[in-house]
Amino acid sequence: xxxxxxxxxxxxxxPLFATALVIPCIVFAQQPPSAPxxxxxxxxxxxxxxKTVRTITSGPWKGPRxxxxxxxxxxxxxxxxxxxxxxxDPQGGIPGDPTVRRPPGPRENRAPSRVSDPADGQIPFQPxxxxxxxxxxxGFFNPVKPEYIxxxxxxxxxxxxxxxxxxxxxxxxxxxYIVFLFNSSYRIIYLDKRPHLPDNIKLWNGDSHGHWEGxxxxxxxxxxxxxxxxxxxxxxxxxxVRIEERxxxxxxxxxxxxxxxxxxxxxxxxxxxxxxxxxRYTVADKSDGWHYEVPLANNPNGPPxxxxxxxxxxxxxxxxxxxxxxxxx
Amino acid sequence: xxxxxxTGAQMALAGQGAGPDGKIPRLPTGKPDFSGIWQTTSAxxxxxxxxxxxxxxPPSVGIVEGGAIPYLQKALAQKQKNFAARGTTDPRLxxxxxxxxxxxxxxxxxxxxxxxxxxxxxxxxxxxxxxxxTDGSLHPxxxxxxxxxxxxxGHWEGxxxxxxxxxxxxxTWLDRAGNYHSEALHIVERWRYLDANTIEYRATxxxxxxxxxxxxxxxLLYRHREQGFQLIENYCYTLDYEQYYPFxxxxxxxxxDTTSDPSAPVAKP
Numbered sequence: 001x002x003x004x005x006x007x008x009x010x011x012x013x014x015p016l017f018a019t020a021l022v023i024p025c026i027v028f029a030q031q032p033p034s035a036p037x038x039x040x041x042x043x044x045x046x047x048x049x050x051k052t053v054r055t056i057t058s059g060p061w062k063g064p065r066x067x068x069x070x071x072x073x074x075x076x077x078x079x080x081x082x083x084x085x086x087x088x089d090p091q092g093g094i095p096g097d098p099t100v101r102r103p104p105g106p107r108e109n110r111a112p113s114r115v116s117d118p119a120d121g122q123i124p125f126q127p128x129x130x131x132x133x134x135x136x137x138x139g140f141f142n143p144v145k146p147e148y149i150x151x152x153x154x155x156x157x158x159x160x161x162x163x164x165x166x167x168x169x170x171x172x173x174x175x176x177y178i179v180f181l182f183n184s185s186y187r188i189i190y191l192d193k194r195p196h197l198p199d200n201i202k203l204w205n206g207d208s209h210g211h212w213e214g215x216x217x218x219x220x221x222x223x224x225x226x227x228x229x230x231x232x233x234x235x236x237x238x239x240x241v242r243i244e245e246r247x248x249x250x251x252x253x254x255x256x257x258x259x260x261x262x263x264x265x266x267x268x269x270x271x272x273x274x275x276x277x278x279x280r281y282t283v284a285d286k287s288d289g290w291h292y293e294v295p296l297a298n299n300p301n302g303p304p305x306x307x308x309x310x311x312x313x314x315x316x317x318x319x320x321x322x323x324x325x326x327x328x329x
Numbered sequence: 330x331x332x333x334x335x336t337g338a339q340m341a342l343a344g345q346g347a348g349p350d351g352k353i354p355r356l357p358t359g360k361p362d363f364s365g366i367w368q369t370t371s372a373x374x375x376x377x378x379x380x381x382x383x384x385x386x387p388p389s390v391g392i393v394e395g396g397a398i399p400y401l402q403k404a405l406a407q408k409q410k411n412f413a414a415r416g417t418t419d420p421r422l423x424x425x426x427x428x429x430x431x432x433x434x435x436x437x438x439x440x441x442x443x444x445x446x447x448x449x450x451x452x453x454x455x456x457x458x459x460x461x462x463t464d465g466s467l468h469p470x471x472x473x474x475x476x477x478x479x480x481x482x483g484h485w486e487g488x489x490x491x492x493x494x495x496x497x498x499x500x501t502w503l504d505r506a507g508n509y510h511s512e513a514l515h516i517v518e519r520w521r522y523l524d525a526n527t528i529e530y531r532a533t534x535x536x537x538x539x540x541x542x543x544x545x546x547x548x549l550l551y552r553h554r555e556q557g558f559q560l561i562e563n564y565c566y567t568l569d570y571e572q573y574y575p576f577x578x579x580x581x582x583x584x585x586d587t588t589s590d591p592s593a594p595v596a597k598p
Binding site: 172174237307311 | 357364423424425426440442443444449451456457458459460462464465466467468469470474476477478480500557559560561562564566567570571573574576
């Protein structure tokens with residue numbers, strides 16, 4: 001049993017409130033995910049994140065299929081570039097970080113922006129929206145207003161696209177459904193042709209309707225409550241956003257790219273696209289407390305399989321002296 | 330081939346489980362397929378035990394076999410304390426994970442997704458996720474796990490799914506009346522179809538710290554078959570702070586934003 005799972009079960013693994021959150025997020029920005037999040041004084045270890053984004057093209061699926069015909073992409077996945085600290089300079093740490101860190105070095109030595117279109121790597125915000133994003137980003141380290149605290153720190157679902165840069169996650173597939181089990185929330189993709197929910201129902205994860213085109217899962221996301229932020233750099237959309245997600249699975253079965261186009265005339269000057277690469281994790285990987293929080297199951301009579309323990313957040317959330325629960329010893 | 334397969338999936342969804350012959354749905358393995366959206370019509374969550382009408386609970390004969398929960402004397406005192414304070418201390422009021430078995434008979438739907446190797450139960454209330462493993466794996470060897478939903482390992486006895494659940498914490502209640510358990514709780518659940526749209530859920534609860542002997546509950550779960558019915562996010566605990574996150578928009582008079590809904594509240598500067 002790894003300590004990560006004990007920690008989750010006992011109650012200190014959830015995202016902490018903003019003031020308590022600064023230390024672990026900085027460590028994650030500069031160190032591999034296997035570093036203990038609280039070990040602030042530890043010397044930085046070599047970067048384990050990849051610096052490039054693999055090209056995966058949409059086309060036929062040549063891998064195995066499930067009984068209902070869907071490409072079989074079940075299992076554990078996690079992003080390969082960086083966590084959710086910084087949307088446009090994913091390995092650049094959080095802007096305004098008051099804690100002295102290793103100099104990040106030249107920009108070209110780090111992974112590219114998560115914004116793959118436009119070519120400048122920036123979200124084409126309208127001027128007022130850019131100003132708002134920058135206000136939030138500065139406020140991250142000085143949360144004098146409630147809205148400066150990122151909702152994820154209060155255990156809100158991370159939404160799209162942040163869920164794909166926040167811990168590893170699991171995909172389970174069923175006839176008519178794909179279920180994402182994120183560290184903070186689950187999300188059901190409906191593969192039937194049902195209509196979207198009524199417009200006045202707004203959701204952290206939106207209302208997701210998908211279909212397969214060869215190796216690509218195409219998901220139309222509406223009904224977004226637009227309360228989640230894309231990263232700690234505080235990029236956002238409005239309730240009017242429409243997201244077309246394309247999950248392009250490599251026929252090597254080890255990688256996929258999340259490619260999502262955001263259309264929202266309320267906030268942006270033009271549609272833009274994010275690309276978030278991910279790779280598969282299996283029992284051959286070590287449980288590392290970030291990408292892959294899956295210990296080996298107690299399965300003496302069968303092959304090695306991973307255990308997925310419950311993921312609890314708000315009940316365990318800290319920040320006020322770890323007193324959220326009533327009877328901890 | 331792909332198109333045919335997906336059409337089949339859509340038909341399965343439209344049929345919501347029950348075959349035209351009324352037989353229970355089954356996985357390709359032949360085991361009963363409990364996939365679907367389920368909910369009780371009972372008043373179990375208000376109080377598992379028999380009770381007359383109260384301001385905060387409809388009357389019910391309860392779902393405890395034999396009527397009363399066999400509390401140890403000292404534990405009964407705690408239960409009575411819980412009952413007296415139920416209006417403020419029920420963990421449900423904080424939107425916390427309801428736990429096992431409470432999530433099953435809470436009056437809000439949950440959905441089961443079933444594969445050969447597991448059943449995934451997703452609850453609308455709090456968006457909790459519980460996995461029942463049916464892959465032959467056993468409870469974790471470590472005994473210091475304390476889960477809100479317990480650790481669930483299932484096996485099939487004929488068409489009945491038998492689930493052994495242990496490794497609990499003591500944070501959850503069993504109902505709104507303050508019935509409770511300790512970390513020593515051990516549950517054996519038995520799930521079986523009565524017909525294609527009705528599950529009989531039975532559970533035996535044992536807890537040497539709280540009860541004088543094991544006791545049983547039984548409740549029926551009905552399949553949601555309404556057209557267009559689906560789970561809708563209810564994180565619940567986010568409702569207290571959603572007010573701080575109106576979707577960001579331009580402050581009044583600061584720019585030429587003309588596309589926003591003018592009737593929507595403007596974010597405070």
